[in-house]
Amino acid sequence: MPERDLPALWGSAEWLVGLEAWLVPALATHGVRATAPVVRDRVRFWSVVARVETDAGRVWVKENAPSQAFEAGLVALVDHVLPGVVAPLLAVETESGWLASADLGLPMWHDETPPPLEDWVAVMSGYAGAQRSLSAHEDEVLAAGVARFPEDPDEVVGWVAQVLSTMRALPRDDPRRPTDAEVRLVEDGLGRIHDAAAVLAASGLPPSLQHNDLHLGNAFRRPDGGVAYIDLGDALWTHPLTTLRIPLWIMRHRFTLDPDGSELRSAVDAYLEPWTDAWDLSTLRALLPHAERVSCLHRAESWRRLQADVPLHRVDEEFRRSVTEWLLDAAAPDPYASAVAR
Secondary structure (H helix, E strand, C coil), X not given: CCCCCHHHHHCCHHHHHHHHHHHHHHHHCCCXXXXXXXXXXXXXXXXXXXXXXXXXXXXXXXXXXXXXCCHHHHHHHHHHHCCCCECCEEEEECCCCEEEEECCCCCCCCCCCCCCHHHHHHHHHHXXXXXXXXXXXXXXXXXXXXXXXXXXXXXXXXXXXXXHHHHHCCCCCCCCCCCHHHHHHHHHCHHHHHHHHHHHHCCCCCCEEECCCCXXXXXXXXXXXXXXXXXXXXXXXXXXXXXXXXXXXXXXXXXXXCCCCHHHHHHHHHHHHHHCCCCCHHHHHHHHHHHHHHHHHHHHHHHHHHHCCCCHHHCCHHHCCHHHHHHHHHHXXXXXXXXXXX
């Protein structure tokens, strides 16, 4: 699909009128009446979020860039298969990728205060349980538009080589283009990427939904005490344990938890527990360094497809090198140290 100036589109009066023309009657079919006009809340190059006040409380509406517009259908599927796992769904329009959800208040991480360990445990274990269940619904998830990331190690390395080749073909003054030195660093690490992918492929764990941005800012406490998840637009169908990297890196870097300490281990074990019916904890823990490396490629894929949706000038400067940076992390001797250093 040709790139479009999505922020300009989403910021237009015409877009807002079109959204409201769908949303108000869609909510009415569920017995929810809008009590105020729809208001644009946030526009980024990858999505727009709007809100509307109703007689049932605030409702949030989201539209993603085309490469991640599958989120609307995916959320509807997850809500059907596992009620309560996503924010309460009120209306979906998959052709436009519109997704309307009930407000759940503040996310579990909404300021600079480190969330308590029990919140991390709840989010990680809850999502792992959802992954365990969703692993039996591969056909439905893929039909919703979620992309399958390669599992075969040769295909994984081939994916890296293809992305690298495409980026090298960009003009030399394009900030997304890796330098020759960076290309060599990634190529030097292809063996490490291949080995990590081979370990995951041989693990026997079934693929499932990799959230690809799992953290407490994308999680809410439900009234019943459970956890509801949002922002599934980065998701991929792939090895489930790759999901763990984002929360672990946040806990280690932002909140300076000891990577070998009891707090981090308890959170990791809570995430792994749903898989212990068929794999012991030591086996699962041994997979994590390999999952961490491969997960960097998942972040690269998310940024790659999003940047392809819009003109370069619409990509925030801080994100223009994201694909290269994540490829470098995946290839580095220590992916975590590589990321922290930049």
